[in-house]
Amino acid sequence: MNSAGTSRVKAVDAIVDVTGTLILVFLFLFPFLWMVSMSFKDRIQTFQIPPLWFFQPTLENYRALFAREIFGTYFVNSVAVIVFSVLVSFVLAAPAAYALSRFDFKGKKDISFWILSVRMAPAIAVVIPYFFLGSFMGILDTRLILIIAYLSFNVPFATWMLKGFMDEIPTEVDEAALIDGSSRFQVFSRLIIPLTANGLAATSILCLIQSWNEFTFALFLTTTEARTLPTIVTQFLTFQGVVWGEMSAAATITVLPAVVFAILVRKHLITGLSFGAVKE
Amino acid sequence: MKKFLQSPYAWLAPALAALFIITIVPTFFLFFTSLHHWELGFPWDERVFIGLKNFSHTLQNPLFRSALVRTLIYTVSAVTVQFILGFLIASFLSRRTLLWRGFLIGSLIIPMTVTPSIAGLIWRLYFNPTYGIVNYLLGFINLQPNWYGYELALLSAVIVEVWQWTPFVTLILLAGLSALPRTPFEAAMVDGASRFQMLWNITLPLLRPIILIALLLRGMDALKMFDVIFSLTGGGPADATELISMLIYRTGFYHTGMVGRASAIAVFLLAAIILLSQFLIKILDSEPKSA
Numbered sequence: 001m002n003s004a005g006t007s008r009v010k011a012v013d014a015i016v017d018v019t020g021t022l023i024l025v026f027l028f029l030f031p032f033l034w035m036v037s038m039s040f041k042d043r044i045q046t047f048q049i050p051p052l053w054f055f056q057p058t059l060e061n062y063r064a065l066f067a068r069e070i071f072g073t074y075f076v077n078s079v080a081v082i083v084f085s086v087l088v089s090f091v092l093a094a095p096a097a098y099a100l101s102r103f104d105f106k107g108k109k110d111i112s113f114w115i116l117s118v119r120m121a122p123a124i125a126v127v128i129p130y131f132f133l134g135s136f137m138g139i140l141d142t143r144l145i146l147i148i149a150y151l152s153f154n155v156p157f158a159t160w161m162l163k164g165f166m167d168e169i170p171t172e173v174d175e176a177a178l179i180d181g182s183s184r185f186q187v188f189s190r191l192i193i194p195l196t197a198n199g200l201a202a203t204s205i206l207c208l209i210q211s212w213n214e215f216t217f218a219l220f221l222t223t224t225e226a227r228t229l230p231t232i233v234t235q236f237l238t239f240q241g242v243v244w245g246e247m248s249a250a251a252t253i254t255v256l257p258a259v260v261f262a263i264l265v266r267k268h269l270i271t272g273l274s275f276g277a278v279k280e
Numbered sequence: 281m282k283k284f285l286q287s288p289y290a291w292l293a294p295a296l297a298a299l300f301i302i303t304i305v306p307t308f309f310l311f312f313t314s315l316h317h318w319e320l321g322f323p324w325d326e327r328v329f330i331g332l333k334n335f336s337h338t339l340q341n342p343l344f345r346s347a348l349v350r351t352l353i354y355t356v357s358a359v360t361v362q363f364i365l366g367f368l369i370a371s372f373l374s375r376r377t378l379l380w381r382g383f384l385i386g387s388l389i390i391p392m393t394v395t396p397s398i399a400g401l402i403w404r405l406y407f408n409p410t411y412g413i414v415n416y417l418l419g420f421i422n423l424q425p426n427w428y429g430y431e432l433a434l435l436s437a438v439i440v441e442v443w444q445w446t447p448f449v450t451l452i453l454l455a456g457l458s459a460l461p462r463t464p465f466e467a468a469m470v471d472g473a474s475r476f477q478m479l480w481n482i483t484l485p486l487l488r489p490i491i492l493i494a495l496l497l498r499g500m501d502a503l504k505m506f507d508v509i510f511s512l513t514g515g516g517p518a519d520a521t522e523l524i525s526m527l528i529y530r531t532g533f534y535h536t537g538m539v540g541r542a543s544a545i546a547v548f549l550l551a552a553i554i555l556l557s558q559f560l561i562k563i564l565d566s567e568p569k570s571a
């Protein structure tokens with residue numbers, strides 16, 4: 001090809017690349033950024049037509065949000081529920097993942113696929129028995145019932161993910177240690193766990209994100225005391241007319257931790273969301 | 281202790297016992313309530329065993345039928361758009377000349393991490409016919425649709441689902457595309473195959489398992505969608521966006537307290553999800569695990 005042709009191809013490539021990039025940013029990033037920008041607008045700016053693209057930002061919405069007592073309560077609940085649920089999940093899931101990764105036994109495949117399918121159960125179906133069992137036990141509207149409920153998706157997810165990470169460590173490593181006289185538990189705690197540290201971190205962050213974003217259990221199983229941040233939407237649904245700025249502030253604060261965490265584990269995000277089916 | 285830990289079941293026992301208590305026991309309880317007439321607020325002792333009546337009632341209930349049809353329309357249209365758009369974007373992202381790929385992938389990650397209930401709430405504002413950004417932008421092409429009306433409400437729910445989860449399908453397909461072997465394409469080029477022929481006869485068949493996994497995962501999530509609908513439309517206006525999960529919520533908790541009937545619908549939903557997850561497991565089982 002002559003040089004004029006090459007440069008024409010290059011120009012076409014550049015145009016396609018730039019146009020595509022702009023379209024993608026507009027479709028997927030812009031709606032998010034617009035939410036963030038609304039959270040910095042005052043009431044008059046919010047309802048201006050045409051909408052304001054540049055404006056003097058205000059922190060008024062955040063001040064109003066933080067002044068609501070429920071915000072602090074919801075935030076602390078979210079953090080407490082998630083930390084405990086993820087910790088307990090790992091105590092249960094790590095040994096199970098070890099068994100599925102390192103032992104050969106009857107029914108292994110069935111057990112691992114059963115664990116995976118538990119993760120898929122629809123929350124809206126499971127929440128009905130949770131509601132009544134919780135009320136019989138008197139633990140509705142406590143952090144405890146949410147911690148338990150969140151185990152139902154965190155344990156299967158963590159088991160499945162950790163098994164994948166453990167599978168990547170060659171079995172020779174632990175066989176050598178076993179021959180040297182280490183016990184199974186020593187192999188697990190001193191070899192496998194340190195060697196999968198990255199996987200543990202990525203998995204725990206993915207668990208954090210999905211627990212942080214969970215809505216159905218939180219809506220049904222709590223009323224006031226143990227509510228978490230995603231249910232803050234119920235505060236706004238009835239009088240949505242006027243407080244767009246504050247809604248956006250609440251939305252931004254709720255969404256931000258999940259987004260930051262997701263960017264941190266972006267390499268594992270698709271593996272996690274596809275339950276290990278797709279490795280990047 | 282040492283001997284005990286030689287058995288894989290010892291390592292599995294805590295997780296399996298926990299999962300049994302927190303998932304199997306509640307599922308049985310769900311079956312149990314689905315066989316009873318029992319209303320919210322009444323003592324547990326006043327339940328009446330009615331056999332399968334809740335199930336036969338559900339199957340004849342026009343509300344259930346229309347919710348089912350609506351859920352299928354919602355799921356199929358969302359997943360179809362996600363697949364087509366996802367494939368286009370994935371092909372675009374695998375262009376060799378593309379700068380800023382990392383930035384674009386970062387931008388794609390954001391929608392799927394947004395808390396779903398929040399996504400519903402925010403898009404509710406965007407769809408506002410007077411002050412929303414959507415109609416402001418559509419104004420440039422002289423469109424002012426009423427997203428809060430009966431006709432477009434379901435479409436608005438599909439749009440939110442497409443916004444949030446097209447990136448997921450995209451990134452899965454991108455992983456698949458980048459792992460494709462080069463030899464079949466080189467051979468086809470030598471044979472003078474057209475771009476479309478290569479796409480149809482090589483790319484898509486090779487990506488088949490990955491495509492199925494992506495579509496099944498999204499389909500299952502769409503079938504049970506609750507949080508986005510709850511905050512976007514609340515199932516309304518009237519019943520315009522009342523999907524199966526909203527129907528369970530309204531039957532069992534919100535409008536009427538018919539817990540037995542809600543449980544029966546939930547059992548149907550659970551069965552559908554279990555069935556689809558068996559398909560998924562079959563694919564996971566038969567294919568090598570990496571893309």
